[in-house]
């Protein structure tokens with residue numbers, strides 16, 4: 528069961544985003560998905576494409592779910608040392624993980640209802656917690672997720688004035704078996720690697736329980752608040 532009736536998912540082509548889209552459809556939710564593979568395409572590194580792809584949407588969405596993100600690609604791997612920092616690595620992580628999602632919300636705001644419950648969720652990561660950072664490393668990914676969390680919190684404060692039934696939240700999906708986590712799954716303790724379907728179920732179950740009183744937070748797949 529879900530309280531949502533129409534969802535806009537950014538990154539439905541990804542592992543977790545695809546499973547979230549499937550589960551919402553099973554519940555009868557009308558789902559629109561946008562990514563670099565959709566028509567029109569949405570590239571988080573290109574503001575004009577964000578504006579156009581979202582501007583092409585008609586009607587309201589009571590759920591905006593940003594399930595996109597970047598940890599590694601052919602050019603960049605997560606940093607293992609301070610020496611590994613590069614401008615292009617930092618720029619790309621910030622563009623895809625922080626700037627892009629904030630612009631998505633900016634352009635999607637006219638589509639979010641003001642007179643009924645609604646949710647904006649974005650997949651963040653526990654490693655974006657400054658207070659919880661004991662291991663170091665993964666500088667660009669960690670910092671871009673911390674920036675995402677701050678952008679969501681700041682936007683949530685203003686939105687609480689205009690969208691009184693809206694919750695804006697960052698969510699940590701757990702460690703999930705996708706292309707993004709694949710190279711790092713060796714470090715995951717036995718039994719702690721979720722399937723995409725398990726993670727989607729946990730995330731949507733938690734989202735059902737969140738309301739305007741929870742806006743601006745970062746919760747994990749079990750519904751527990753993560754320290755900023």
Ligand SMILES: NC(=O)c1ccc[n+]([C@@H]2O[C@H](COP(=O)([O-])OP(=O)(O)OC[C@H]3O[C@@H](n4cnc5c(N)ncnc54)[C@H](OP(=O)(O)O)[C@@H]3O)[C@@H](O)[C@H]2O)c1
Nearest residue numbers: 538540541542543563570571595596650702703705707708
């Ligand atoms: N998997 C995990 O263990 C884990 C743990 C913690 C947090 N997370 C977070 O969960 C989210 C989803 O991760 P995932 O594991 O599902 O990864 P994934 O399977 O690699 O999916 C990544 C998604 O991001 C989209 N994307 C990447 N760059 C983009 C760009 N420039 N413009 C538009 N879309 C872009 C991809 O779309 P296209 O390439 O099709 O455009 C794809 O839909 C990420 O934010 C990640 O940081 C994952």
